[in-house]
Amino acid sequence: MRLFANHSKTSSLFALLGIILFASCASTEDLAYFQDEPLANYEELDFNTDVVYKTNDKLSIIVSSVDPEAARPFNLPTFSEGQSVTVTQGSQKMQTYLIDKNGFVEFPVLGPIKLGGLGRTEATELIKGRLSEYLKDPIVNIRLVNFTVTILGEVRNPGTFILEDEKISLPEALGYAGDLTIYGRRDNVLLIRDNNGKKQYAQFDLTSVKVLNSQNYYLAQDDVIYVTPNKTKIRSSNYNQNTAAIISAVSVLVALTAIFVK
Numbered sequence: 287m288r289l290f291a292n293h294s295k296t297s298s299l300f301a302l303l304g305i306i307l308f309a310s311c312a313s314t315e316d317l318a319y320f321q322d323e324p325l326a327n328y329e330e331l332d333f334n335t336d337v338v339y340k341t342n343d344k345l346s347i348i349v350s351s352v353d354p355e356a357a358r359p360f361n362l363p364t365f366s367e368g369q370s371v372t373v374t375q376g377s378q379k380m381q382t383y384l385i386d387k388n389g390f391v392e393f394p395v396l397g398p399i400k401l402g403g404l405g406r407t408e409a410t411e412l413i414k415g416r417l418s419e420y421l422k423d424p425i426v427n428i429r430l431v432n433f434t435v436t437i438l439g440e441v442r443n444p445g446t447f448i449l450e451d452e453k454i455s456l457p458e459a460l461g462y463a464g465d466l467t468i469y470g471r472r473d474n475v476l477l478i479r480d481n482n483g484k485k486q487y488a489q490f491d492l493t494s495v496k497v498l499n500s501q502n503y504y505l506a507q508d509d510v511i512y513v514t515p516n517k518t519k520i521r522s523s524n525y526n527q528n529t530a531a532i533i534s535a536v537s538v539l540v541a542l543t544a545i546f547v548k
Contacts, residue, residue: 337430337452337507339401339409341389344382344432347413351421359395360417360424382431395420406452435505437463439513440470455504456490456497459511466492469519477502478510 339345349360362381383391389402396416401409410426417424429452436446442464449462456477466472475490488502497503505511 337433338403338405339385339389339430340507341385341387341402343385343402343430343507345385345391345401346382346427346429346431347391347393348427349413349417349421350425350427351423353422356421357424360393360420362394430507434508435459435462436508436510437513438510440467440515440519441465441513442467453504456500456502456511459505459509460513463511466513469515470513471516474514476512476514477505478512479506480508 347362349357351357362383364381383393383401385391385402389400390398391401393399393413393416396413399413399416401412404412406428410428413426413428414424417426431450433449433452433454434446435449435454437459438444441460444463447459447462456475460466472492473494475492477488477490479486479488488500490497490500490502
């Protein structure tokens, strides 16, 4: 009878240990982002190889011509004390244009010009057309100086990155974030894009060479990349020092009970 009681206590302790271990496990719903609805409910990305300028974009626009002095009035002044929005042009720091909420920039001499919704080629031709009334063979160089991508999830350095290059690939963007951690799913990288107020998405499998030929291999302004955690990360998410201490204590009790049973 006593042996049965001891066996019962041992079984109870093992059961308690099992409950603790089970309680310390997490599920995908506890950890992963963007997983309450299937992605099929969202609109897939429309691929566009050209940068399309939009509200709050900052542009460097440099005007030149055969007569540098004639072109000077059509350029913003160089950086001076108290002005913080600049872009380096050679050894000089030039101010930049901010596209307002209506899509316009305020251009020297020419006045308001609507660049929102235009790509680089269209914007360049529009400005050159306006300048042709004042300059012979004007040259217009436009560059987006606040190309922004946000990288979240299982990467070494998540955050929002402002880049100087208008054309950046998915691997390059992940490189800025320090690459995926060992807990990131290589076969489930999510790209989220805002297209005229609509959220669109694409999924990438980095384990496949086919990703190199994806139409969304090159990113767009304000894209968001999210790397999903793998099962190992999910299982370990609720395992903390307190859980370890409890398991250790229960293990000691189990060991002592086994000794007394003998």
